[in-house]
Amino acid sequence: MLQDNKTEITRKIGCGYEVVRIGVRDLAKPRSLPSEVFTNELETIVNDPTIDVVLELIGGIDPAGALVEKAILNGKHVVTANKELIAKHGSRLVELAKSKGLDLHYEAAVGGGIPLVQPLKHQLAGNDVLKMMGILNGTTNYILTKMQVEGSEFASALAEAQGKGYAEADPTNDVDGFDTAYKISILASIAFGKQVPMDGVHREGIRSITKTDMQYADLLGYCIKLLGVVQPTEAGKVLVRVHPTLLPKAHPLASVNGVYNALWVHGDFVGDVMFSGRGAGSEPTASAVIGDLIDVGRNIMAGGGGSAIPYGTGMQTSSIDELTTAYYLRIQVTDKPKVLGVIATVFGDHGVSLAAMEMKTLDQGRGEIVFLTHPCRERSFCESLKELSATNTIETVCNWFRVESAVA
Ligand SMILES: NC(=O)c1ccc[n+]([C@@H]2O[C@H](COP(=O)([O-])OP(=O)(O)OC[C@H]3O[C@@H](n4cnc5c(N)ncnc54)[C@H](OP(=O)(O)O)[C@@H]3O)[C@@H](O)[C@H]2O)c1
Known part of the structure; x- marks a missing residue:
């Protein structure tokens, strides 16, 4: 993309660019670019004073995390596609970049070519x-x-x-x-x-x-x-x-x-x-990475300062037990009278009401029943399931899933 769209990308940044080095693990792998540009000594990239921007496209935490941090400490802007690194260390790294007036962008880390990070x-x-x-x-x-x-x-x-x-x-x-x-x-x-x-x-x-x-x-x-x-x-x-x-x-x-x-x-x-x-693939991912690179280039041309937006740490999260939603449940039962009554009573005792049902007769006096519930607390649904499993009415709880409604 940097080669194919060079004229447009240069126009949008407002200056030219040069790929100085590409860090890889295996130098023997056949590549489509001249071999002089490749190195397997990645430290030489993040320590090179002539390099302005580092694109981290290795993935994982080690060695990508230390390389990104070193690049920022050495005054380089960073663009990364690394979801694991940003999910685990994003707050600290963005803060570090911001404190140095640098950019750290990560559009490609979520949704490949789909713009999600910048709109949010x-x-x-x-x-x-x-x-x-x-x-x-x-x-x-x-x-x-x-x-x-x-x-x-x-x-x-x-x-x-x-x-x-x-x-x-x-x-x-x-x-x-x-x-x-x-x-x-x-x-x-x-x-x-x-x-x-x-x-x-x-x-x-x-x-x-x-x-x-x-x-x-x-x-x-x-x-x-x-x-x-x-x-x-x-x-x-x-x-x-x-x-x-x-x-x-x-x-x-x-x-x-x-x-x-x-x-x-x-x-x-x-x-x-x-x-x-x-959301993946080399071309859509390149699209997001190069979009971030253009943003960095524009910031450099505008005199620096960076446009990284820091976020703090320690978001408090609720337990899934607190969720209120509808549920799908598939069970197998012994086909005998009062089965449905027992099930409805156990659900009712936990405040879970039923919205829809499908039934099928299986072999040897067994039946399969699928329920959709109305929205209820996850804790109540799971307690009903536990109680139902303990009765001799249900043979097997085959599966259950959460259900979304059509509107928010
Ligand atoms: N692929 C996608 O569709 C996609 C989409 C969005 C985000 N991402 C993210 O992009 C990153 C890369 O993914 P990918 O699919 O492109 O992986 P990949 O095909 O395995 O490419 C990784 C590249 O990093 C190099 N590399 C890996 N470990 C290295 C090390 N220790 N030292 C030096 N070079 C090393 C590899 O060198 P060699 O060429 O020598 O093996 C290779 O060029 C990940 O963070 C991933 O989550 C990927």
């Missing part, structure tokens, strides 16, 4: 964010779309994603929700002005979703998506959570399929806004 920092900043929900991981969205459209089970959809290069050999980071957790915590930190600690993010992945759940969800008018969700709870606290969610087909996020990502924001003045596009 600027255009939406005057709003109280009442809720944000994002499909922030292309791998899991690809897998869930396959399961929904083609009726695949999780394992075969994952294998296909791996075959196409959308999922890594070790898919943990994606399918267990870590990647989404980093991203939603960064967005929450910007929106609410303090870094959300990673251990304050409730995280569940998509491994437990089955084709059967997808089919019932479809029948009831929902799809299942891995969402990162943030909403304020009591004053000064937020609930940040990542988990599979039944989303009404009418919700704008429900039509975001395959490797596409999206963020839906509900602000008190702006109302509902949704951003969507390609």
